[in-house]
Amino acid sequence: MPNTTLVKTFIFAASRETVWSFLTEKDKLALWFHPTTSDLVEGEDYALVRENDHGELIKQCWGSVLKMDKPNLLVYSFTVGPLNGALTTVTWTLEEIQDGTKLTLQHEGIGEASGEAAMGMLLALDKGWDKHLDSLRGSMRSTFNSECSQ
Secondary structure (H helix, E strand, O other): OOOOOEEEEEEEOOOHHHHHHHHHOHHHHHHHOOOEOOOOOOOOEEEEEEEOOOOOEEEEEEEEEEEEEOOOEEEEEEEEHHHOOOOEEEEEEEEEEOOEEEEEEEEEOHHHHHHHHHHHHHHHHHHHHHHHHHHHHHHHHHHHHHHHOO
16 A cells, blocks of 8 residues: 555644643643653653553553654654554644644554555544544643633
């Protein structure tokens, strides 16, 4: 499967710095993606976690933060359980636009990482990113509404 890169673009009525904080800060990541053990830091590993049926925290997705150019670019390696440790690359690009930010997600290497299961992984990750990015939009809206009402 030659082209297995997912690309998603969203527009937010928020500054790049605000959007950046939702991509990198522990408390804000938990609002829209998954809880994590710490803020994302360049050169360090990360793990986003979920609670299993027994109340134990298990890794949902993980990798290493490869590059951070605040508030313009975030790049990290990324894997999930079905990839059996094979790494893909997620790149977030934040562009300033009038009164907001254009956020572009590029998720590369899915076909190489998943082999014959590439189409299934592409469909699952495509659906997952749509869900999480919608959640990001809602979390940002909720945060701004609660800050404005205080």
